[in-house]
Amino acid sequence: MTTPATSPPPVIDLEDLGLDQGGHLLLKRALAAVGVGERVEVRGTAADLAVHVRAWARTQGHGYDWPYVVRGAAAGAAWRGAQPAGGRDLVVDRASPAWGLAARGAQVEAGGPEFDFPLDRRDAVWTDAAAGIYRQAVAAQWDPAVAVDWDEPFELPDEVEAAVVQVMTYLIENENAALVVPARFLARIHPHFREVVGVLAVQVADEARHVEVFTRRAELRGGPLGLSTAGGQASLLTLVTEPDFALAHFMLSVLGEGTFLSLLSFLERFAPDPVTRRVTHLALADEARHVAFGMAHMEAVLAADPGLRPRLATAVRRRHDALAHTAGLNAEVFDALVVLAAGQFTPAAIAKGFGRVQALEADMDDGRRRRLVKLGFTADDAAELAELHTRNFM
Amino acid sequence: MSEHRSGAEERSDHQARAGSLLMGAVAYDPKVVTIWDGFRDWFTRRGLAFDYVLYSNYERQVDALMAGHVHLAWNSPLAWVRAARMGPVRALAMRDTDCDLTSVVVVRAGSGIETVADLAGRTVAVGAVDSPQATLIPLSYLRSLGVGDIEVQYHDVGVGKHGDHIGGERDAARALVAGAADAACMIDGNHLLFGVEGTLPPGSTRILAQTPPYDHCNFTVAAGAPAELVERFRSVLLEMSYDDPAVRPLLDLEGLKAWRDGRTSGYAQLDQAVKEVEFYDDAGNVTAAGYRP
Numbered sequence: 001m002t003t004p005a006t007s008p009p010p011v012i013d014l015e016d017l018g019l020d021q022g023g024h025l026l027l028k029r030a031l032a033a034v035g036v037g038e039r040v041e042v043r044g045t046a047a048d049l050a051v052h053v054r055a056w057a058r059t060q061g062h063g064y065d066w067p068y069v070v071r072g073a074a075a076g077a078a079w080r081g082a083q084p085a086g087g088r089d090l091v092v093d094r095a096s097p098a099w100g101l102a103a104r105g106a107q108v109e110a111g112g113p114e115f116d117f118p119l120d121r122r123d124a125v126w127t128d129a130a131a132g133i134y135r136q137a138v139a140a141q142w143d144p145a146v147a148v149d150w151d152e153p154f155e156l157p158d159e160v161e162a163a164v165v166q167v168m169t170y171l172i173e174n175e176n177a178a179l180v181v182p183a184r185f186l187a188r189i190h191p192h193f194r195e196v197v198g199v200l201a202v203q204v205a206d207e208a209r210h211v212e213v214f215t216r217r218a219e220l221r222g223g224p225l226g227l228s229t230a231g232g233q234a235s236l237l238t239l240v241t242e243p244d245f246a247l248a249h250f251m252l253s254v255l256g257e258g259t260f261l262s263l264l265s266f267l268e269r270f271a272p273d274p275v276t277r278r279v280t281h282l283a284l285a286d287e288a289r290h291v292a293f294g295m296a297h298m299e300a301v302l303a304a305d306p307g308l309r310p311r312l313a314t315a316v317r318r319r320h321d322a323l324a325h326t327a328g329l330n331a332e333v334f335d336a337l338v339v340l341a342a343g344q345f346t347p348a349a350i351a352k353g354f355g356r357v358q359a360l361e362a363d364m365d366d367g368r369r370r371r372l373v374k375l376g377f378t379a380d381d382a383a384e385l386a387e388l389h390t391r392n393f394m
Numbered sequence: 395m396s397e398h399r400s401g402a403e404e405r406s407d408h409q410a411r412a413g414s415l416l417m418g419a420v421a422y423d424p425k426v427v428t429i430w431d432g433f434r435d436w437f438t439r440r441g442l443a444f445d446y447v448l449y450s451n452y453e454r455q456v457d458a459l460m461a462g463h464v465h466l467a468w469n470s471p472l473a474w475v476r477a478a479r480m481g482p483v484r485a486l487a488m489r490d491t492d493c494d495l496t497s498v499v500v501v502r503a504g505s506g507i508e509t510v511a512d513l514a515g516r517t518v519a520v521g522a523v524d525s526p527q528a529t530l531i532p533l534s535y536l537r538s539l540g541v542g543d544i545e546v547q548y549h550d551v552g553v554g555k556h557g558d559h560i561g562g563e564r565d566a567a568r569a570l571v572a573g574a575a576d577a578a579c580m581i582d583g584n585h586l587l588f589g590v591e592g593t594l595p596p597g598s599t600r601i602l603a604q605t606p607p608y609d610h611c612n613f614t615v616a617a618g619a620p621a622e623l624v625e626r627f628r629s630v631l632l633e634m635s636y637d638d639p640a641v642r643p644l645l646d647l648e649g650l651k652a653w654r655d656g657r658t659s660g661y662a663q664l665d666q667a668v669k670e671v672e673f674y675d676d677a678g679n680v681t682a683a684g685y686r687p
Contacts, residue, residue, distance in 0.1 A: 020589025020596050048585065048601050051498060058491050061636065071476035074636040074651035081639060111639025182554030 009068065010034060014044030019052035027053070031062065031071045039068040082107040086192055095120045095192035104192055117190035119245055123304040129296035130195035137202040137289055144213050147282055150220070154273040163339035164276055166226030167267065168218035170333045172211055173228055174260070174394040175283075177236040178290070180205035181252045181331045185245050206286040213279040220275060226336070231326035235392035238319050246301050246308060253294025255316070256394040257287050258371050262364040263393060270356060271342040291371075298375050309376060313385055320388040355373050364393065404411030414443035415623040418455045418467035421448040422558035425647050432644040440630050442623070451554025451574055451687040452524075453680060456480065460678075465619035465680075466627070470556035470611055471526045471664050472673075477614050478658075480678035485612040486628055491649055492610035493660065496582045497532040499603040500570060500594070507576060510603055514542030519566035519575035522550045525557025525674075526664050527610070528566060532579035534667035535605040547575050554687025560584065577602060592669050609660025628655075 012030035017023040023046065030040045054064045063070030085099040085106050086092045097114035119125050156164070182200040189197050201203055218225055239256065242248040264284035271277035302308055334357065339345070342353025365386050372382035403625045417436075419430055430446045437444035447464055449455040452473040459467040460480045469477065477483045499518070501507040507516070513536065519530025533546065552559030563580045567588045570578035580588070585601070588594040613631075615624055634641045635650045645651065668674055673682040680687075 018589070018596060020586055020594075047597075048498075051496070051582050051601055051604055052586045054496065055581075055586045058494070059583060059649070061490060062492070072651065077636045077642060080637055086654075109639065111642060379674075 009039040011041045011042050012047060013041060013390065014042065014049065016045045018046035018049065019056055020048075021046075023049075023052075024056055027056070028060075028075070031069060031075060034071050036073045037072050039065070039070050039253070042067050042069055078109045079107065081110040083110065084108070091122060091126060091193065093122045095122075097189035099190075100193060101191055101205065104194060104381060112130045117188060119185065119188045120190040120192075122193070123301060124245060125189050125193050125297075127196070127293075127300040128294040129293070129300075130193075130199050133289060133293045133296070134195050134198040134202065136200060137206070137286075140285065140289070141202075141205075142209075142282055144209055144216070148213060148216075148275060148278050150216065151277065152274045154275070156342060157271055159345055160272050160307060160339055160343060161221055161223065162226075163274065165218045165221075165223055165337035166336035167340060168214045168276075169226035169228060170232065170330075171214045171283075172338075173232065173236065174220070174256075175207050175214065176208040177239050178257060179204055179211065180240045181242075181248055182207075185248065187331065188245070189312075196297075203290055203293070206290070210283045213282065217275050217279050227330065227332050229330035229332070231323075232330055232333075232392050234326045234394060235323055238322055238390075239394065242315070244315075246298070247312065249294055250298055250312050251315065251319065252394075253290050254298055254371055254375070255368055255389050257290045257294065258367055259364045259393045260287050261291060262360060262367050266337075266341070266360045266363075267355070270343075270353075272340060272343050278335050293343050295371060295374065302376060306376075312375075313377070313381060315386050316385045319390065323390055323392075412682070414445055415466070415620070415627055416448055416464045417444065417446045418458055418464040419446055420452055420455055420468070420470070420558065422555040429644055429647050432641075432647075435559075436630050436634070436641060436644070437627070437630055440633075442626050442630055444627065452476075452556045453554060453687045456678070459483075459614060459616050462616065462618055464616075466613050467562060467623065468611065470558065471609060471661055472524060472530070472668070474612055474614055474658075475661055475668055476674050476678045476680075477616075478661075479674055479676055480580045481675060482616045485658050486615045486624065487527050487631055487653050487656050488609065488612040488650045488652055489648065489650035492612065493654065493657075494607040495527065495610055496607055497527050497535070497579060497605045497663045498582055498585050498601045499532055499536065499577050499579050500585060500624040501577045501602045502570060502573075503598055503600045505576065507602060510536060510539045510541050513544050513577055513602075515544070516576035517545045517547050517574075518571040519547045519549060519578040521548075521553075521557050521562030521566055521579065522553050522559070523548050523682065524553060524555075524687070525562055526667075527581040528557055528563045528579050528584075528669040530671070530673065531605055531608060532603075534663060534670055535603065537670060539603065541593045553685070558581045559570075562687055564588065564593060571598065606663065607660065608663045609657065612656045612658075 010030060010033065012026055014023045014026055027042065034040055050166060051065050053069060057064040061072035061074035063072060074298040085102045085108050091180040097116065098112060099108050100112060100115040102108045111113060182203045186197060186200050186204065191197060238250055239248065243252065261284065264279050265278045267280040268277055268284060306353045337357045338350065338353040341356040368386035368389055369382045372385055373379060376383065426448065434444050434446060449458065452470050455467050455672055456473050456477050458464055459477060466486065474485065507513060518532060523529060547569060549562040551561035551565060563584050563594055566575065566578040567580060569575040571594060589596050631653045634645065634653060636645055671682065675681045
């Protein structure tokens with residue numbers, strides 16, 4: 001409908017509201033309803049209204065002819081030419097550097113800075129499972145101060161306590177690796193893929209909590225911590241320095257944390273004291289979620305890029321070769337696992353503990369093979385790669 | 395062409411031969427570098443070789459302009475008034491926000507000061523001694539209304555920068571609120587800003603007087619500036635659109651929505667104020683007592 005030229009301009013009555021008290025919002029709204037070059041009549045009883053409207057109109061690019069304000073062309077310029085950063089429910093194939101940190105679905109003003117998020121392709125980072133896993137992860141958070149009864153009484157022989165402390169010492173450095181790896185990639189993933197970023201962020205927090213509870217258990221009886229070996233650290237170094245997200249995530253979450261599911265189950269089952277049982281139980285639930293996300297991510301990226309599969313295999317072989325000169329799992333950890341599972345220093349108990357650790361290693365190998373087959377590796381390849389996985393477990 | 399050329403003309407010719415237009419600006423804030431670096435890129439991408447020189451104060455800048463060290467200067471209104479006294483100059487362009495400003499004289503609500511005449515014998519806080527909007531123009535306006543003897547309380551922040559620094563006006567407003575002054579002078583937009591930011595709590599003050607509209611900054615072109623480059627500068631400048639995301643941040647920093655052709659009709663009040671207080675003499679010499687830019 002065309003407004004006849006003789007129509008009086010619309011009136012905005014600010015009553016007693018001043019422009020120094022938010023009155024500009026009403027004025028802005030009234031001006032948005034008229035075309036460029038058209039007038040709005042301003043009424044109001046606030047002191048200094050005419051002076052303030054003059055000053056405000058000038059800075060906004062509007063004309064001033066009291067009691068009228070003439071709409072200028074500049075209002076709303078930032079919205080013109082703005083690009084949507086995907087949609088609320090639209091995850092795009094490639095997120096633009098110009099979207100920067102904007103919310104998915106936001107309108108991004110043109111002319112802003114470009115951000116360098118190297119992991120900006122859906123194929124490389126996305127899995128539809130991320131949103132569900134994120135919700136589950138957030139709901140499953142636990143507080144170490146509440147979830148563990150640190151004062152629960154127990155008595156262990158010194159050797160068994162020392163074995164527990166050695167295992168905890170080993171777990172802590174592995175959890176540190178599991179914290180660092182997602183943290184390194186977090187800052188490289190485009191925030192457009194916020195569910196993936198969210199899962200990894202919670203994962204980092206999970207690992208921080210694991211480091212805390214394993215440290216508290218190790219220090220619970222006041223003894224010194226155990227040995228951190230050169231071979232163990234060399235194995236973890238290959239993990240934390242892997243620059244490719246898919247390869248790092250595969251080796252960490254599918255093979256490493258997958259193997260740790262067996263280890264934590266073992267520790268929960270054969271823990272000689274209630275605190276060790278509880279902390280490994282809590283960590284196990286988190287790690288199961290990390291493995292689920294790793295599997296979901298790998299299934300998605302492999303579906304998009306089957307050529308990734310031989311690269312994953314090569315990465316496992318390369319890591320094995322790089323670690324061939326190292327000792328693998330340190331003898332202290334192996335022996336500690338045996339003692340821990342034995343519970344006492346008698347030949348019969350040690351024999352039982354030894355058998356349990358052998359069963360653990362078989363279980364770990366079996367788990368790795370099952371996950372590799374699920375990711376589309378042949379049974380032979382899965383068996384070979386499962387065998388080549390680091391002897392340090394993670 | 396004359397055989398006898400001034401040093402200024404020779405220097406300007408030298409710059410023109412180098413093919414670039416050289417502009418002066420005053421470094422009243424670190425953002426000035428961002429603004430003019432950005433505009434320099436903008437001009438350069440449009441085929442106009444352009445560069446700028448920063449001065450610490452407007453008196454130095456006007457001296458340089460009139461000596462031909464630069465072709466044009468981004469001048470305060472007071473710098474324009476001085477340059478116009480020193481020789482033939484032209485106001486090439488200005489911001490939309492440079493047109494039709496007013497200043498206000500503000501008193502505390504309930505102070506009993508109802509008319510300008512009531513200011514006689516009172517203390518009026520102003521900005522820096524060289525601020526057109528917070529000192530020279532409003533004081534001249536009060537004189538034109540016949541105000542009796544007043545004590546002027548200067549708030550000298552950024553002297554030499556002709557009131558570009560907002561600090562003097564804000565200090566004057568604070569003096570008013572604190573009761574250290576009976577009135578304060580400021581530009582209309584700062585009265586609104588001080589209300590919004592809480593320096594002047596809403597309802598705590600009243601506007602006693604408002605000056606007629608006047609104009610603010612302009613690009614001042616000196617005689618001898620290369621005409622073609624100057625015209626190219628003007629046309630490229632006026633092409634800048636607030637709709638262009640590449641230039642919008644620079645326009646925001648410089649405080650405008652659009653450039654306009656220059657006009658000189660809005661400087662009469664300031665010119666009169668300068669005469670009244672003998673800020674400059676007719677030749678543009680600085681004669682203001684106690685003014686140390």
